[in-house]
Amino acid sequence: MDEPVEEANSSPNLDKLTDIYIKIRDARAEIKADFDARDSVLKDQLGLLESNMLDACKDLNASSIRTPHGTIIRSVKSRYWTNDWDSMYTFIEEQGAFGLLEKRLHQTNMKDFLAENPDLLPKGLNVENEYTVVVRRSKS
DSSP states (O other), X not given: OOOOOSOGGGSHHHHHHHHHHHHHHHHHHHHHHHHHHHHHHHHHHHHHHHHHHHHHHHHXXXXXXXXXXXXXXXXXXXXXXXXXXXXXXXXXXXXXXXXXXXXXXXXXXXXXXXXHOTTOXXXXXXXXXXXXXXXXXXXX
16 A cells, blocks of 8 residues: 655655646636636526516517527426435336436445445446545645
8 A cells, every 4th residue: 555755845846746736726716716706697697688588488478489689489497306215216116117217326325335345246336446636735
């Protein structure tokens, strides 16, 4: 098992890489914060326009309105969820409607399950491990 290197500062190259890394990360955070603030204003403006357009469609009892600049289309968007997963799982199992579920694994729960049950490896499970780097700012 790799042991942490206590004195990474012994290499000026690593110190410089760390310094540059932190500066770039900070610059990205600043750009993202500026973008998010500006984008929020635009989203709010779009929301007001969409509300006005929905009101117009309702008032005209229209599902679409053509204008010289484009066509406004009013449609229904549906979302589905449950507050009772036990009943939902029972329903899905009884109906054989497993297509109602998404095919993905909860990453943290699978990691915890495998840690608690190292001898149980589900057939067909793929695992990909990769090293990553975390850089923490010095407290000085």
